[in-house]
Amino acid sequence: MSDILKTYMNRNVPRYTSYPTAPHFSKDFDATAYASWLHDLPPKDAISLYLHVPFCRQLCWYCGCNMKLAKRDEPIAQYARTLVQEVGLVAGHLPDRMKVSHLHWGGGTPTALVPDDLERAMQAVHQHFTVTPDAELAIESDPRTLSAEMIARIGKLGFTRASFGVQEFDPKVQKAINRIQPPDMVRRSVDGLREAGVSGINFDLIYGLPHQTVGTLLETIDLCLEMEPDRIALFGYAHVPWMARKQRLIDEAALPGPAERLLQSKAAAKALTDAGYMAIGLDHFARPSDSMALAAKTGTLRRNFQGYTTDLADTMLGLGATSIGRTPSGYVQNLSETGAWARAVESAALPVGKGVAFSMDDKLRGRVIEMIMCAGHVDLDQAGANIGAAANWYHPHIPELDQMQADGLIVRDGSRISVTDKGAPVIRVIASVFDSYLTGQPQKHAIAV
Numbered sequence: 001m002s003d004i005l006k007t008y009m010n011r012n013v014p015r016y017t018s019y020p021t022a023p024h025f026s027k028d029f030d031a032t033a034y035a036s037w038l039h040d041l042p043p044k045d046a047i048s049l050y051l052h053v054p055f056c057r058q059l060c061w062y063c064g065c066n067m068k069l070a071k072r073d074e075p076i077a078q079y080a081r082t083l084v085q086e087v088g089l090v091a092g093h094l095p096d097r098m099k100v101s102h103l104h105w106g107g108g109t110p111t112a113l114v115p116d117d118l119e120r121a122m123q124a125v126h127q128h129f130t131v132t133p134d135a136e137l138a139i140e141s142d143p144r145t146l147s148a149e150m151i152a153r154i155g156k157l158g159f160t161r162a163s164f165g166v167q168e169f170d171p172k173v174q175k176a177i178n179r180i181q182p183p184d185m186v187r188r189s190v191d192g193l194r195e196a197g198v199s200g201i202n203f204d205l206i207y208g209l210p211h212q213t214v215g216t217l218l219e220t221i222d223l224c225l226e227m228e229p230d231r232i233a234l235f236g237y238a239h240v241p242w243m244a245r246k247q248r249l250i251d252e253a254a255l256p257g258p259a260e261r262l263l264q265s266k267a268a269a270k271a272l273t274d275a276g277y278m279a280i281g282l283d284h285f286a287r288p289s290d291s292m293a294l295a296a297k298t299g300t301l302r303r304n305f306q307g308y309t310t311d312l313a314d315t316m317l318g319l320g321a322t323s324i325g326r327t328p329s330g331y332v333q334n335l336s337e338t339g340a341w342a343r344a345v346e347s348a349a350l351p352v353g354k355g356v357a358f359s360m361d362d363k364l365r366g367r368v369i370e371m372i373m374c375a376g377h378v379d380l381d382q383a384g385a386n387i388g389a390a391a392n393w394y395h396p397h398i399p400e401l402d403q404m405q406a407d408g409l410i411v412r413d414g415s416r417i418s419v420t421d422k423g424a425p426v427i428r429v430i431a432s433v434f435d436s437y438l439t440g441q442p443q444k445h446a447i448a449v
């Protein structure tokens with residue numbers, strides 16, 4: 001690895017699942033603005049729903065999510081009742097009954113709900129929205145706690161995709177991250193869901209975990225390939241114990257360094273592409289027939305809080321404590337404390353915690369960053385023209401772009417920039433050139449690879 005690449009890799013930059021990124025959402029944003037954004041949505045547009053369950057039955061030490069450990073059922077059942085209320089509350093602010101083309105349950109662990117509560121929430125969705133016949137209905141799942149009854153209910157409710165945090169199968173690594181799930185446990189869940197009619201299976205893998213090596217990761221990938229997932233996301237472990245307190249339980253001395261992380265990431269990517277998966281964006285791989293591979297080929301891949309997505313809707317309504325939504329006017333994040341979120345919903349108030357209205361500059365930079373992250377290239381003049389910006393809007397960034405070109409990370413052709421193979425591992429750093437908020441905050445994000 002060249003010293004130049006090392007320098008870029010060590011920069012702390014966001015993952016750009018939004019722009020502006022979540023640390024720049026403001027607490028001064030209030031529910032009145034969100035209500036008017038909802039009211040102004042084009043009623044014929046299809047939208048997406050994101051439903052968040054912030055509970056887990058077990059604690060993984062690498063976890064960076066905002067979640068609660070729940071040993072009892074009642075807090076989760078109470079949460080589910082409030083979530084049903086919130087579906088109706090938000091729908092009541094819309095201009096009409098709207099179509100839903102994508103729905104995603106995330107967490108936490110959505111399958112921590114009991115099956116009847118999942119069904120009641122889905123009934124509320126169908127009561128207030130028209131779910132299109134070809135809608136993607138996706139749910140994140142934990143194989144350690146996924147019951148046969150829940151598998152059958154997921155199938156009955158028409159879910160089309162399920163994802164699993166596989167991470168790594170090596171027993172020593174699983175012990176070091178407190179996530180024990182042997183391959184057979186995952187295989188049983190995958191087979192059960194497929195038999196129940198869930199056609200799309202996603203796996204998440206992580207490199208850079210304690211005690212992990214290229215060898216353990218490649219063995220994990222071999223085991224995964226036997227289960228034939230349709231998509232695999234390969235993330236670098238982001239060790240940010242100053243933000244994610246659970247990670248203080250991770251033995252820092254056992255973490256691989258940046259050079260080893262790069263080797264792991266490259267070896268895993270090669271194993272997946274050798275097996276016939278198409279590499280997509282920063283960290284995804286898909287079978288060539290999967291809708292994400294088709295979106296990447298046709299230039300319609302997008303990026304949102306779930307990472308890369310085939311979801312083309314301009315609006316995603318976030319439901320549940322801490323969930324983030326997007327409208328054409330800006331981002332909104334619900335209150336993250338479940339009690340405060342529930343009190344707001346129960347008093348029929350939109351449970352808004354933070355938000356940010358898009359400026360024209362945000363829209364332009366957000367689109368450019370998304371194009372770089374999704375397609376690996378962008379025409380800066382064209383992106384500016386689409387949004388009415390001055391032709392020279394990006395000229396202040398030219399010295400940095402020139403340096404990246406000299407370092408072999410990008411190729412510039414007039415106003416078009418394309419990320420090279422050398423630049424691909426640091427694509428977030430390249431995108432960050434256009435982040436006007438990213439100044440003087442070196443500890444807020446994980447290192448770039």
Ligand code: SF4
Nearest residue numbers: 056059060063065108
């Ligand atoms: S990694 Fe997933 S299952 Fe584990 S604690 Fe975090 S949210 Fe829960």
